Amino acid sequence: MAFINGYKYTTESEAIAAQTQCDAFYGIPKIPTDITQHWIDYNFAELNEPQFWYITFDESLTPILGEPSEFEVITPEFPMQ
Amino acid sequence: MITSYSNIISVTTLPGLLLDLYPSAAAAYSLRKLRAAYTGSALRVRRSSDNTEQNIGFDILGNLDTSALTTFCSGTDGFVTTWYDQSGNSNNATQATASKQPQIVNSGIIINVNSKPCLQFTNSSNQFLTNLTPIFTFTGSSTLFHTSRNRNTSLNQYGSIISQGGTGSQNGLGIQWQQFYSASTQACTDLYGISGISTSSTQSSNTQYLATFQWTDWSTHRTNGNSIIAINGVNQSLSTYGVLNPANLLANPNRIGSFDGTSGGGSFLGDIQEIVIYTNVLSGTNIDGAESNINSYYGIY
Numbered sequence: 001m002a003f004i005n006g007y008k009y010t011t012e013s014e015a016i017a018a019q020t021q022c023d024a025f026y027g028i029p030k031i032p033t034d035i036t037q038h039w040i041d042y043n044f045a046e047l048n049e050p051q052f053w054y055i056t057f058d059e060s061l062t063p064i065l066g067e068p069s070e071f072e073v074i075t076p077e078f079p080m081q
Numbered sequence: 082m083i084t085s086y087s088n089i090i091s092v093t094t095l096p097g098l099l100l101d102l103y104p105s106a107a108a109a110y111s112l113r114k115l116r117a118a119y120t121g122s123a124l125r126v127r128r129s130s131d132n133t134e135q136n137i138g139f140d141i142l143g144n145l146d147t148s149a150l151t152t153f154c155s156g157t158d159g160f161v162t163t164w165y166d167q168s169g170n171s172n173n174a175t176q177a178t179a180s181k182q183p184q185i186v187n188s189g190i191i192i193n194v195n196s197k198p199c200l201q202f203t204n205s206s207n208q209f210l211t212n213l214t215p216i217f218t219f220t221g222s223s224t225l226f227h228t229s230r231n232r233n234t235s236l237n238q239y240g241s242i243i244s245q246g247g248t249g250s251q252n253g254l255g256i257q258w259q260q261f262y263s264a265s266t267q268a269c270t271d272l273y274g275i276s277g278i279s280t281s282s283t284q285s286s287n288t289q290y291l292a293t294f295q296w297t298d299w300s301t302h303r304t305n306g307n308s309i310i311a312i313n314g315v316n317q318s319l320s321t322y323g324v325l326n327p328a329n330l331l332a333n334p335n336r337i338g339s340f341d342g343t344s345g346g347g348s349f350l351g352d353i354q355e356i357v358i359y360t361n362v363l364s365g366t367n368i369d370g371a372e373s374n375i376n377s378y379y380g381i382y
Contacts, residue, residue, distance in 0.1 A: 028179060030132045035125060035162035037177040058180055058206070075346065 004073050005057040007065050015042035015053035018065055025064045047074035095143045099357065099374050100167065103367050108172040108216045110337065111355040112198045113378055114143035115167045125163035126185060128154045134162055145198050147191055159186030161200055164210050164337065174210035174337050183208045183338060183353075194230050194289050194352045197379055202338040204233070204240060204348035209339035216335055216358055217245050217254060219299045224359040226371060228379050230289040231258040231267055233350040239270075239340070240349035242292075243356055246333035247340040247347060253333065255340045255347055256294060260286070269310050269317070271296075278303055280310050280317040289352075291381045293372060297362060313382040314372045354379060 009015040022039040023029075029037050042055045055061070057068035100106055100116035109115050112123055122136035123145050137150045150159065160182035166172040176182045183200040185192055192201045202208045217223060227242045239259040247253030258267045259279065266283035269292050284290060293311040296302040303321040310317050337356065340347020355375065363371065376382060 026179070027132055030134070034127075034132075034134050035175050035177055036127050036132065036134065036179050036182070038179065040180045041178045056206075060180075 002073050002075050003070055004054060005068050005070050007055045007057070007061070007068055008071050009042070009053045009055075010050075012042075012044070012053050015055065018042070018055060021064050022061060026060070043073075045073045048072075097374060098143065099371060102374060103359075103363065103371050105359065105361065106168040106357050107170060107360045108166050108212070108335075108356070108358045109168040110164045110174060111167060111357070112145045112200075113355070114139040115357070116169070119167045119169070121165050121167070123165060123167075124161050124185070125165070126150065126153065126159045127162050127179065127182065128157050128159050128186075130157035132179070147198065150186060150191060150198075151189065154186040154189060156189045157186070158184060158188065160184050161210065164200065166212070172212045172214055172216055172335070174212045174335070176208070176210045180206055181208050183210065192352070194354060195380055197354060199230070199352035199354045200338075201352050202240075202349045204238075204350040207339055207342070207348045209342055209348070210337040211342065212335040212337075214335075215245050215333060216360070218360060219254075221360065222298060222362040223294070223296045224361065224363045224368070225256060225294040226355070226357045226375060227256065227292050227353065228289070228355040228375060228381065229258075229292070229351055229353045230287065231349070231351040232287055233258070233260060233267075234264050234286050236260050236264045238350075239347050240351060241336065241338065241340040241347040242349060242353060243358075244336045244340045244347065247336065247342070253340060256292075257340065257347060257349070258351070269312060271302075276303060276322060278308050278310065278319050278321050280312065281320045282312075282317050284312055289379070289381050291372060291375055291379070293368060295362060295368065309368075311368075311372070314369070314376065 026039045028039045045052050122138045124137045127134045135153050140146045164174045183202045241255040241257040244255040255272045268279045270279035271277045295309040297307045302308045338349045
């Protein structure tokens, strides 16, 4: 379980729309053949019930997506020695 | 006196390049030139001022062309979109998302470790580069060298230098630093699910190291004597854990700087300067020679 500060979406299309807004705001990609195609990524909280999509907060996102909120994401435990 | 073009070529030939001395690497990422015949760039960099990208190559001495990099990123930040594979196998590692690209220039200043440029990874942003063609086959043997500095100082944290197959299901190889003894010390490990090998000794955090791995036989790599982890050229005593062997990881990508590119697990907080991977065993003499070559350049120990 991890507490994420970010933006939560109930559908993937909503997350993609938010990603597209950020890309447009920052002019990404600069040219279509650039390696850089997006400003931010979105993630899928596949272990949560109900499942959702989210974007982790970054200060650069505030002008586009507004203030973030905190929510829980279930993440797999990584085995330590 | 230079009397022909062949003389000119011989004058500019760089002696002692790592992959000329120890060829047939499966993948080789570095901020110095590793092979005379390699004509490509070292990196592709995005500058934050206008998001323009540009390839950055080497100077005539085989160092990263810091002059070109500084000019391109004058007064701004530079992030790595591509770390080119110099082995000739086109295992280039890329990151298409700006917020996940490791940094190499900060406000016009190239980020260094021990006076040599590095890629700086921040775990809070889960920065990493991906090569979609898996390098490790988990059959036979492999040898790997990495030059890195782990800046994490939190207990029970792990940061992958390079991984393969890491997913939310926890299965995957992760060549990494782990803080499982204390916050200020770290062990060097490989990992597959709940099994792997690690150094019994610990090293200091916030310190640049050369780590060498050699797996003589992947199917028995946890058997005492079948694997080597050396730190700064000194073989370490190893601990083994778990019961599984690497398998079924062939269709998954390599990641530099992260174990699981989705959940952020195993994100590396630190700096990487070089990763060289062979899918064969190097003799003891050749390992010593490669370590000496790397250390001579980076001045690690």
